[in-house]
Amino acid sequence: MRDWMDLNGDGEIDSSEMMFAEEMLCTSREEHEALFGDAGDFEDDTKDDLEIDAMAAGLDIGELELMDSDDRAEALEEAGLDPDDYDLD
Template identity: 80%
Template sequence: MRDWMDFDGDGEVDSCERMFAEEILCTSKEEHEALFGDAGDFDDDMEDDFEIDAMAAGLDVDELELMDPDERAEALEEAGLDPDDYDFC
């Protein structure tokens, strides 16, 4: 069986392929920060989840971000979403 980390198919796993494989296997933001010194793709997950959920519920993401917290919570609840699931700064 061919080594799954041999991404370029040259028969050898070099340091770049090994690092990329380790990043693929990384399962948490904390682990990624410890191994690579940054959060990788883990920072964007919550924002992406919110945008997808809001659009699926028929809400305008930009409009929600401009609302005060009480209005936003009410709009999310009316759309069937839990406002506590999302972090707004």
């Protein structure tokens, strides 16, 4: 069975393949920052998460973006979402 980290199929895992494997296994922004010194793909997740969560809660993302931060926080709380989970300012 081929090792999943052997991305190019040459039978050896080189440093580039190891780095990509470690990055694929990161499950949080904090973990990625600790390993690589930056947020990686986790940088843009906040807005995507808000869009998904807002739609699931029946909120209009366009209206949320136009609200001031206090009104937005209140709307999120009323929908059962924690405003601290979303960095929009």
